Amino acid sequence: MDNVARALLIFALVATVFWVFTIVDCAVQPPTRHRGVSKPVWIAIVVLIPVLGGILWLTIGRVRRSAVLVYQAPDDDPDFLGSLGGITDQDERIRRLEEELAQLDSEDDDPRWQDPPVGGTPDPGPTPRTDGDDDSRGQRGAVN
Structure with a gap:
């Protein structure tokens, strides 16, 4: 009887480790690596059906990394x-x-967008001021 209890305890420990591993594995995988149903549904299956859900996840739901198409260029x-x-x-x-x-x-x-013709009227330029303060050269305030 002692051997049977020890075997059951070891089996329960291995099943628990397997169950936790499959929950974590299912949760961390990107959605592109889930096959069949969506990621939340797979997590629910693995959590609610401990050992069988983990086996289903590893055999049916999980896509191997090598099977995922990786595009190198656009x-x-x-x-x-x-x-x-x-x-x-x-x-x-x-x-x-x-x-x-x-x-x-x-x-x-x-x-309309072209320059005026060359022979047109020339620009007269600025008009000179004719104040009484300018000298003959047009300089303002100059002393003669």
């Missing part, structure tokens, strides 16, 4: 590639840019 990720606009979006963007460039070119040809 062009390797099909979700990223799917989110990019199609060729029609790029063509539409190019067409709009070409229209804007053509409009800018037509503004360069518009006479």
Whole structure:
């Protein structure tokens, strides 16, 4: 009888360690490594069904790290590639840019935006002051 009690105690200890391990393992895994149901449901299964829940988690619910696809670059990720606009979006963007460039070119040809002709009326410049305080050279307050 003593051997049976000792075996049951060892089995209970191993089952408890296994149960705690599977709860922690299920809780720390990222959601991408859970198969079947969501992470909270797996935690509930493992907690409520101690040994059997842990066995189910390790055999069915957990995805091995090597099975998880790791994308190295954006062009390797099909979700990223799917989110990019199609060729029609790029063509539409190019067409709009070409229209804007053509409009800018037509503004360069518009006479309103050009410099006045070379033979036009010259700018008279600033008008000289004719106060009584100026000398003949236009300097103010100069003494003769």
